[in-house]
Amino acid sequence: MSLNARIGRIESLLERAEPPAVELAQALLDLYGEGLTRIMAAADDDLAARLADDDVVAHLLLLHDLHPIDVRTRVEDELRGTGAEVVSVDGDLVRVRLDDDGGRCSADAARRAVRDAAPEVERIEIVQPLPKVGTGRWTT
Template sequence: MLEEVEALLDQVETFPPREREVATELVQALLDMYGEGLSRIVAADSVPVEDELVAHLLLLHGLHPVPVRERVLGALDEVRPYLVAHGGGVELLDVSDGVVRLRLEGACNGCPSSALTLTTAVEDAIARAAPDVERVEAEGATAPSGLLQIEIACPVPQAG
């Protein structure tokens, strides 16, 4: 469902300027209407935030009842057994302005396979739990990946 909406919005971007403006205004009016309805539902009753679609709608309208830090911590708890099984761990350092900062621990710290471990386990878990996160940084700095930006710190022996 979400992919279909994104594809349709991409199509709207190709419309001539006036049609694109009308379509954009229509979408905004619908979002405002649904946002008001959702805020009334949230105020009146508990909401099943475990439902991915409901969670996305609540995020879209700034109504998600679980703070982003708690959602990120839950995601890390989800992948922690996997990391521990590989001799490592992860510590949440900070969540602010759409950026999650982490520290790799144990065997994960500086390990060349940490990029793969983080990308496949940690990044995916955070993206599912907190799609409002724009970037995840592991202590160290930058290597390309979806949300995740890391630097592999251990030196690679040179042949010679």
């Protein structure tokens, strides 16, 4: 079963669960979060990066706000070479600018890349490309 399928199954079960079961799940989540906090505190940079490279571990680190690589870096790495660039990261909002050559990266592809790199991001804005120098688009 894929990671997304597992997450969906857990969310579905929690929606139907009785309050004591939800409380149990939260207590387990808190306990595992404390364990992961201690692991990440003891990990050197190399180990932390290797842990973050594993999709399942990375998801758990994100869930507990422990991912060692910041949102901007993860998104920039994902967009590298696509013709899209991160303009800003502000809380749960990432702004991305596409290049103006008409096309190595569509807005939909940029949104998917941001979601893949940083699933905790809730809002993605695509901003207008900057005009190229010498295009005659701006005249005075």
